[in-house]
Amino acid sequence: MLFEGVLRKMTTEYRSPIQYFLILEDDVLNLNQALNRKLKIEFIKYQCLGTGKNEPIYRQGFCRSYFFESAQAGEWIMKPELSKAHLDIEDRDLEYEKRVQLQPHIVYLANSSNVKVGVTRKTQVPTRWIDQGAHEALEIVEVPNRYLAGITEVALKEHVSDKTSWQKMLKNDVEDVDLAEWRSKLKAYIPDEAAEYFIDSKTETNLEFPVLQYPEKVKSLNLEKTRSFEGVLKGIKGQYLIFEDQTVFNVRGHEGYYVGLDIN
Template sequence: MQYQGVLTKMQSEIGDPIQYYLIFESDFIHINQLLDKRIQIEFDGYQCLACGKNKKIFRQGYCYDDFYNQPQVGDWVMRPELSTAHLDVEDRDLEFEKKAQLQPHIVYLANSGTIKVGVTRRSQVPTRWIDQGAHEAIEIVEVPNRYLAGITEVALKEHVSDKTNWRTMLKNEITDEDLIEFKNKLKDFIPSEVQSYFIDNNKETELVFPVLQYPTKLKSLNLDKTPEYSGILKGVKGQYLIFEDNTVFNIRNNEGYVVKLSISNK
C-alpha cells in the first residue's frame, strides 16, 4: 500500500486502546492497523499549512512568514495568560481570537510519567491529553475564557511542572500518583478570581495507548537529516510513532512536510 500527502497531527478517538488516524487530502490511514507492519517514510518536500507553498517549514506546519502572521499561532496559544480577546483587544485577528479564546477552558493535571499542569479548550478534552501521551488526567477548574485559564496555569506552575517529559512518556516510565490528592493540594494556589470555578468532581480519565513494545533508547527521526526511513511500527503514543529499532517519529513536529508512505508486511 502506498500513500502520499501532507502531514498534519494525527486524529484520535477514545477507546481501549485509543484509535489513531492520519488524514490526507483524499485518503486516510487507520494507524492502529499498521502495528507490526513495515512503514517506509520518504520526505518529498514542504507544503505550508497556510499558504500551501513549497516553502521550508519554520514551526508548527507554517513557513516563516505565515508563522508570524497567522492568528492560530499567536503568542497567546502557547501562553494563554497573554489572551486579550475578553478585553476586545486584537493580537492578529480579533474575530478569530474571540472564537478561540472566549469559550470554556479547562485547567488540568495530566500524568505522562510525570505530573504536569496544562490548559485546553473544553472541546479538546480528552484529545489534548491523548496528544500529550498522558495515561491519566483530572480537571481542576473550568473557566469561561482562555485568559482565566492562563493566569491559573501561571499560578499553579509555581508548584507543579507545566512541561511534558517526552522521553519519560515514550519509555512508559510511569510513576503512580494520586491525582485527586495532588489537585486538592493545589486548590489554595488558584487565583482568587478563579476559586469559584474549582471542579469538586474528582473523576479521573484513564487512557490506554496502542503500544506493543516501548523503546528502551530513543532515536528521533528528523526528515531534514534522514529523508528516507524504514521500520516496523510497534506503537503509537501521544503524537509519536514508535518503531522496533527505538526510532520515534513526532508527527506533529513534522506538520507541513509532504511524505510518501509505503506499507508492507515484515
Template sequence: MQYQGVLKKMETEMGDPIQYYLLFEGDFLNVNQVLNKEIKIQFIGYQCLNCGADRPIYRQGFCQSCFFDIPSAGDWIMRPELSTAHLGQEDRDLEYEKKVQLQPHIVYLANSSTIKVGVTRKSQVPTRWIDQGAHEAIEIVEVPNRYLAGITEVALKDHVADKTNWRKMLTNDVVDENLVEIRNNLKQYLPDEALEYYIENNKETHLEFPVLQYPTKVKSLNLVKTPNYQGALKGIKGQYLIFEDNTVFNIRSNEGTVIALEIS
C-alpha cells in the same frame, strides 16, 4: 498500501486502546491496523498548512512568514495568559481571537512523564491529553475564557511542572499518581478569579495507548537529515510513532512536511 500527502497531527478517537488516524487528501489510514508491519517513510518536501507554499516549516506546520502573521499562531496560543479578547483588545485578528479565547477552557493535571499542569479548550478534552501521551488526567477548573485559564496555569506552575519529558513518556518510565489528592492540594494556590470555577467531585480519566513494545533508548527521526526510513511499527503514543529499532517519529512536530508512506 501507499499514501502520499502533507502531514497533519493524527486524529484520535477515545477507545481501549485509543484509535489513531493519519488523514491525507482524499484518503486516510487507521494507524492501529498497521502495528507490526514494515513502514517506509520518504521525505518529499514542504507544504505550509496556511499558504500551501513549498517553504521550510518554521513552527506549528507554518512557514516563517505565516507563523508571524496569522492569528492561529499568536503568542497567546502557547501563553494563554496573554489572551486579550475578553478585553476587546486585538492581537492579530480580534474576531478569530474572540472565537477561540471566549469559550470554556479547562486547566488540568496530566501524567505523561511526571505530573504537569496544562490548558486546553473544553472541546479538546480528552484530545489534548492523548496528544501529550498522558496515561491519566483530571480537570482542575473550567473557566469561561482562555485568559482565566492562563493566569491559573501560571499560578500553579510554581507548584507543579508545566512541561512533558517526551523521552520519559515514550519509554513508559511513569508511575500512577493520585491526581485527585494532588488537585485538592493545589486548590489553595488558585487565583481568586478562578476559585469559583474549581471542580470538586470529578475523577481521573485513564488512557490506554496502542503500544506493543516501548523503546529502551529513544532515537528521534529527522526526515530532513534521514529522508528515507524503514522500520516495523510497534506503537503509537502521544503524537509519536514508535518503531522496533527504538526510532520514534513525532507527527506533530513534522506537520507541513510532505511524505510518501508505504506499508508492507
C-alpha cells in the same frame, strides 16, 4: 509510494486502546492496523499549512512569514495568560481570537512522565491528553475564557511542573499518582478570579495506548536529516510513532511536511 500527502497531527478516538488516524489527501489511515507492519516514510517537499507553498517549515506546520502574521500562531496560543479577546483587544485578528479564546477552557493535571499542569479548550478533552501521551488526567477548573485558564496555569506551575519529558513518556517510565490528592493540594493556589470555577466532582480519565513494545532508548527521526526511513511499527503514543529499532517519529513535529507512505 502507496499514499501521499501533507502531515498534520494524527486524529484520535478515545477508546481502549486509543485509535489513531492519519489523514493524507483523500486517504484516512487507521494506524492501529499498521502495528507489526513495515512502514516507510519518505520526505518529498514542504507544504505550509497556512499558504500551501513549498517553503521551509518554521513552527507549528507554518512557514516563517505565515507564523509571524497569522492569528493561528499568536503568542497567546502558547501563553494563554496573554489572551486579550475578553478585553476586546486585538492581537492579530480579533474575530478569530474571540472565537477561540472566549469559550470554556479547562486547567488540568496530566501524568505522562510526571504530574504536570496544562490548559486546553473544553472541546479538546480528552484529545489534548492523548496528544501528550498521558496515561491519566484530571480537571482542576473549568473557566469561561482562555485568559482565566492562563493565569491559573501560571499560578499553579509555581507548585507543579508544566513540562513533560517526552523521552520518559515514550519509554513508559511513569508511575501512577493520586491526581485528586494533587488537585486538593493545589486548590489554595488558584487565583481569586478563577477560584469559583474549581471542580472537585470529576474523576480521573485513564488512557490506554496501542503500544506492543516500548523503546529502552529513543532515537528521534528528523526527516530533514533522514529523508527516507523504513521500520516495523510497534506502537503509537502521544503524537509519536514507535518503531522496532527504537526510532521514534513525532508526527506533529513534522506538520507541513509532504510525504510518501508505504505500509507492507
